[in-house]
Amino acid sequence: MPGIYIHSLLGSENDQKGVEATGRYRSINREKLSIEQLEQEIQLEGSLREQIFNGLMKRIEKRKSEKALHPNAEQKVLFLDDRLFAIARTYEKTSEKLVAIINTSGENIEVPMTALKDELEAGSLKDTIGEVVYGAEEATLQLDPYQAMWLKDNGT
Incomplete structure (x- = not known):
């Protein structure tokens, strides 16, 4: 813990x-x-x-x-950008998935939505921290300096 x-x-x-x-x-x-x-x-x-x-x-x-943040959930490190810490988490019992992305820099960073397609359905995504929904038509996610996002498929 x-x-x-x-x-x-x-x-x-x-x-x-x-x-x-x-x-x-x-x-x-x-x-x-x-x-x-x-x-x-x-x-x-x-x-x-x-x-x-x-x-x-x-x-x-x-x-x-968030079931995907359970201590026993599977975890995989994602290499999106040297300034980002990103992990994909999956809770096997329910198949719930979540991608956590933390901007560790003082810079704004754009993440292409396509970079998450292997981890999430890459349709509409919801940041459960900021309660923001990103539509499938959006090309990138914008992370402010030191911002964290917990992204899930919208509707899960």
Whole structure:
């Protein structure tokens, strides 16, 4: 099970004062949290902590609902572009398929729809993270810098 660092989950920013106080660079990510303040910030609509925490919680719920992301699903690495990390996952019990593509660069990247034809039906595709549907007539998928997509055949 992948771990999520608590300060990443909670949207903590760098603790520069902690570095200055201790003289240790590791203190940058050792912010001391007050549970009361943390609860207020997570509940404050539009706050950085609320956006990050709730965004990650929604992503975790989506991940749990995707059979192809089950730990026992088959996995194959796809070589689409050096700046992309891409895997095709298939859950054998239901034959559900999903292609995860992560743009690891600070650049916009286009992925030809034909590059996914061996993994997905390559008709209409749905990005289950962004809830965006890409029609069969579209030639490419556009990934923004550091964007992730979980693509499935639309309708599955």
